[in-house]
Amino acid sequence: MANALANDALLQQEIDQQVIQNPNLSFAQKKSLRKSILKASLANAPKNSSLQTILSVSNTMVGSSLLVIPVLFQQSGILSALIVALVFCLISCKTCQLQMLHNKPEELDLPQTIVRILGQKYNLIFNITNIIILYFAGVVYFILICNMLYSLVQLLCKSLEMDYAPKTDFVLGKLSYQWCGIVYMCLLFLIMLQKNLTLIIKLVQYGVISIIALIIYIITNGSINMAEIMNANLFTLDVVTLCGVFSVAFMVHSCIVPIMKNNLQQENNLRDIGISFGWTWLIYALVGVFGAIAIQGKAVNPSGDGSTVLDYLEQSIFSYGIQVLQLFQLTTVFPLLAFITRSQFFALIYKLEQPPQKWFVLYTSIVALTTLLFQCFNISVSLILSLSGAVVGFFQIYLIPIQLHMTCLYAKKKVNDNRIGLINDSKEYIENPDESIFDELDFKCIDHTALKKRFHKQTRFIFYYLIMLIGAMMGFLNIIAPFFK
Numbered sequence: 168m169a170n171a172l173a174n175d176a177l178l179q180q181e182i183d184q185q186v187i188q189n190p191n192l193s194f195a196q197k198k199s200l201r202k203s204i205l206k207a208s209l210a211n212a213p214k215n216s217s218l219q220t221i222l223s224v225s226n227t228m229v230g231s232s233l234l235v236i237p238v239l240f241q242q243s244g245i246l247s248a249l250i251v252a253l254v255f256c257l258i259s260c261k262t263c264q265l266q267m268l269h270n271k272p273e274e275l276d277l278p279q280t281i282v283r284i285l286g287q288k289y290n291l292i293f294n295i296t297n298i299i300i301l302y303f304a305g306v307v308y309f310i311l312i313c314n315m316l317y318s319l320v321q322l323l324c325k326s327l328e329m330d331y332a333p334k335t336d337f338v339l340g341k342l343s344y345q346w347c348g349i350v351y352m353c354l355l356f357l358i359m360l361q362k363n364l365t366l367i368i369k370l371v372q373y374g375v376i377s378i379i380a381l382i383i384y385i386i387t388n389g390s391i392n393m394a395e396i397m398n399a400n401l402f403t404l405d406v407v408t409l410c411g412v413f414s415v416a417f418m419v420h421s422c423i424v425p426i427m428k429n430n431l432q433q434e435n436n437l438r439d440i441g442i443s444f445g446w447t448w449l450i451y452a453l454v455g456v457f458g459a460i461a462i463q464g465k466a467v468n469p470s471g472d473g474s475t476v477l478d479y480l481e482q483s484i485f486s487y488g489i490q491v492l493q494l495f496q497l498t499t500v501f502p503l504l505a506f507i508t509r510s511q512f513f514a515l516i517y518k519l520e521q522p523p524q525k526w527f528v529l530y531t532s533i534v535a536l537t538t539l540l541f542q543c544f545n546i547s548v549s550l551i552l553s554l555s556g557a558v559v560g561f562f563q564i565y566l567i568p569i570q571l572h573m574t575c576l577y578a579k580k581k582v583n584d585n586r587i588g589l590i591n592d593s594k595e596y597i598e599n600p601d602e603s604i605f606d607e608l609d610f611k612c613i614d615h616t617a618l619k620k621r622f623h624k625q626t627r628f629i630f631y632y633l634i635m636l637i638g639a640m641m642g643f644l645n646i647i648a649p650f651f652k
Contacts, residue, residue, distance in 0.1 A: 171227040171422045171426070173368045173371045173372065173503060174425070175422070175503075175507055176364055176368055176503045176506055176507060177368055178204070178205070178208050179506070179507060179510045180362075180363065180364065180365075180506075181204055181208075182201055182204055183362065183510070185200060185204065186200050186201050186204070186519055187519055187520065187521050188521055190521065194519065197519040198519065201519060202275075205275045205276070206275065209275055209425070209428055209429070212428075212429050213429070214429055214430070214431040215429050215430060215431060216431055217430065217431070217432060217435050217438075217439050217442075220426065220427065220429070220430045220431075220439050220443075221439050221442050221443045221446060222443075222446075223426050223429075224419060224423065224426055224427075224439070224440065224443035224444075224447075225443050225446050225447045225450070226375065226378075227419050227422060227426065228416065228417055228418070228419050228443075228447045229378060229447060229450055229451075230378070231304075231307055231308060231311055231497065232412060232415065232416040232451075232552060233378070233381055233382065233385075233451075233454050234311060234381070234475040234476055234477065234493070234548075235412065235474065235475055235476075235548055235549050235552065236248075236412065236416070236451060236454055236455045236458065236476075237385060237454060237455055237457075237458020237459050237461065237462060237476040238458075238459075238462065238473070238474070238475065238476055238479075238549070239408065239409045239412060239455075239549060240455035240456065240458060240459035241399070241400060241458075241459035241462055241463060242400070242403075242405070243400075243403055243405050243406050243408075243409045244400045244401050244402040244403040244405075244406075245399055245400065245401050245402075245455070245456055245459055246401045246402045247401075247402050247403055247404070247405075247406050247409075248406070248409055248455055248459075249452055249455070249456070251406050251409050251410055251413055252413050252448055252451050252452060252455070253448060255410065255413040255414055255416075255417055256413075256417055256444050256445075256447070256448040257444075258564070258565075258634055258637070258638075259414075259417035259418065259419070259420070259444065259564055260417075260440060260441055260444035260445075261634070262420065262564055262565065262568035262569065262634075263419060263420055263423050263440050263444075263568070264437050264440050264441070265568040265569065265571060265572045266280070266420060266423060266424065266567075266568050266571065267423065267424065267427055267436050267437060267440065268437070268572070268613075268615075268618075269284060269571050269572065269575050269612055269613065270424055271283075271612070271613060272433075274424075275424075275425075275428070276424050276425060277293070277420075277421065277423070277424045278290050278293060278294070280424070280571065281293055281567065281571065283612075284571050284574055284575050284612065285567070285570055285571060285574055289567060289570065291515075292562055292566075292567065293421075293562070293563065293567055294511060294514075294515055295515070296559050296560075296562040296563055297421050297511065297563070298508050298511050298512055298515075299555070299559045300415070300418070300421075300555055300559055300560065300563070301504050301507060301508045301511075302504075302508050302534065303551055303552075303554075303555035303559070304415075304504055304555075305501055305504035305505055305508065305534070305538060306537075306538050306541045306542075306551055307548055307551050307552060308497045308500055308501045308504065309348075309352070309355075309497075309501055309538050309539075309541075309542055310541060310542050310546070310548055310551075311475070311493070311497055311548065312351065312494060312497045312498060312501065313344065313347055313348045313351065313542050314334075314471070314472075314474065314475060314477075314478075315477075315490040315491075315493050315494040315497070316347055316351060316494055317334055317344050317347045317470070318470045318471065318477075318487075318490055319487065319490060319491070319494070320342070320347055321334075321470045322470075322482075322487065324342065329342065330342065331343065332344065333469070334470060334471060334472050334545075335472050335545065337543070337544070337545070344543075344545065345542075345543045348539055348542040348543055349539065349543075352535055352538070352539045352542075355498070355501060355502065355535070356531070356532075356535045358502045359502050359505045359506070359531050359534070359535060360528065360531055361502075364502060364503065364506055367499055367502050367503065368503070370495075370499045371496075371499045371500060371503065373495075373496075374495075374496035374499060374500065376492065376496075377489075377492035377493050377495065377496040378496070380488075380489055380492050381489055381492070381493065382450065382453070382454055384485065384486075384489050385454050385457055385458045385461060385476060386453060386454070386457045388457070388458075388461035388480055389456070389457025389458060389459075389460040389461040390457065391461070392460055392461050392463065392464075393460060395460055395463035395464050396460050396463070398463055398464060399459060399460055399463050400459075407553070407641075407644045407645055407648045408549050408550070408553045408645070408648065409553075410553070410557060410641045410644075410645070411552065411553025411554060411555075411556045411557035411558075411641065411645045412549060412552045412553050412556060413451075413556070414553075414556030414557050414560045414564060414638075414641065415552050415553075415555055415556030415560055416451065416552075416556070417444065417447065418556065418560055418563065418564060420563045420564060420567075420568065421563060423440070427439070427440070458476045461476065461479070461480060462476060462479035462480065465479045465480070466479070467479060468480075468482055470482070472545065474547060474548050474549065475548070477489065477490060505531065505534055505535075508534070509527070509530055509531060509534070512530065513526075513527075513530075550649065553645050554645055554646070557638075557641045557642045557644075557645040558642045558645060558646060561638045561639060561641075561642045564638060565634065565635045565637075565638035565639075566635065566638075569631045569632070569634065569635055572631065573627075573628070573631060575612045575615065576615060576618070576619055576627075577624060
């Protein structure tokens with residue numbers, strides 16, 4: 168995810184500097200300049216081979232969930248987890264392929280495809296859900312940051328014989344997990360207020376080192392503890408949380424189009440997406456299985472709460488080294504998440520205009536404060552991931568891709584509201600009908616004659632709406648599951 172966020176942040180930063188923050192340009196000029204920046208970004212990006220594209224897609228999916236997946240494998244059963252991971256891998260892969268199937272060569276990103284086929288209402292749903300997903304990703308990242316940081320702080324306190332509170336306690340009277348979060352959020356808040364994150368974006372590129380180190384560390388510990396495989400939990404039906412986590416773990420839908428646009432051989436896009444998901448499933452399977460074996464029979468460390476695999480593994484120079492690397496990687500990614508969500512939020516309201524500075528500061532403050540509240544009350548990372556993945560992710564993983572596909576193939580009349588432009592743009596369109604934020608697009612899609620003949624209409628409807636039903640059920644079960652624990 169980190170590299171994809173860095174690319175998005177670089178592009179948005181350029182749009183901010185040249186378009187949004189330039190009051191001398193008219194709305195039409197801003198629209199034209201924005202479009203030219205998007206085109207130039209795509210044209211100047213180096214074309215990747217299929218192997219590079221596959222690794223790029225996989226790298227976008229693999230992230231912080233690696234820390235919690237081993238714990239869920241151990242709790243839900245290794246075989247159960249492998250099956251769940253495979254099911255949601257196949258579903259996400261298929262719906263990602265549906266998005267690329269209907270994306271035309273001249274469409275630079277997914278929203279343009281959504282607007283052309285489904286109209287602005289679905290585009291609004293996509294934008295809002297994307298903001299929510301990225302916001303909760305930021306919450307998860309900050310909680311994990313504090314987990315790593317407080318573990319290191321406790322190590323320092325032990326060496327200095329200083330008093331501190333257990334991580335699981337809510338304490339403000341002495342050094343505690345809450346104060347650790349408050350102090351670190353104050354530092355991150357100063358970074359979040361910056362409009363130029365060039366240095367952070369450069370540092371993010373080194374985050375892949377922490378991911379590789381974590382994978383090797385987990386597999387190594389699993390190999391060492393392999394004798395415990397006979398006692399490992401293999402199969403249970405307690406997989407609701409796991410379903411939600413794997414929904415978000417395989418969620419690459421919002422950025423799949425820009426990545427695949429840089430594929431040197433566009434005819435291999437669908438194949439390369441399939442291979443990317445297969446490779447990602449293999450990584451999750453290895454980390455999950457070896458991680459579950461690594462923590463089998465082990466108690467939670469005094470410095471942790473059992474939410475991540477590192478809370479169970481032996482505390483040593485290697486484990487602390489992994490935590491330092493994770494702390495660095497998560498710290499660089501968190502400001503990017505805040506920057507992108509803020510940009511997308513204000514784009515819904517102000518479009519290509521500069522938002523007032525007071526709203527900029529207020530929004531950043533609200534994000535920082537609410538994120539801090541999640542951390543202070545020690546809300547479970549797995550719970551946040553599962554709810555955001557299964558409930559909010561339903562719209563991006565299931566609803567939008569399937570509706571794109573079925574509407575394009577079978578709708579008698581396509582939605583024709585893209586002339587209005589973005590939300591609340593109707594006034595601008597009435598006054599300046601040639602200055603909509605989107606150019607008039609050809610509503611015809613790519614020729615799908617051969618595709619339509621492949622399956623009967625009713626068969627296709629049953630298949631895809633059964634998939635959508637699975638997504639809806641998982642969302643519902645994740646909402647009610649916390650009340651039964």
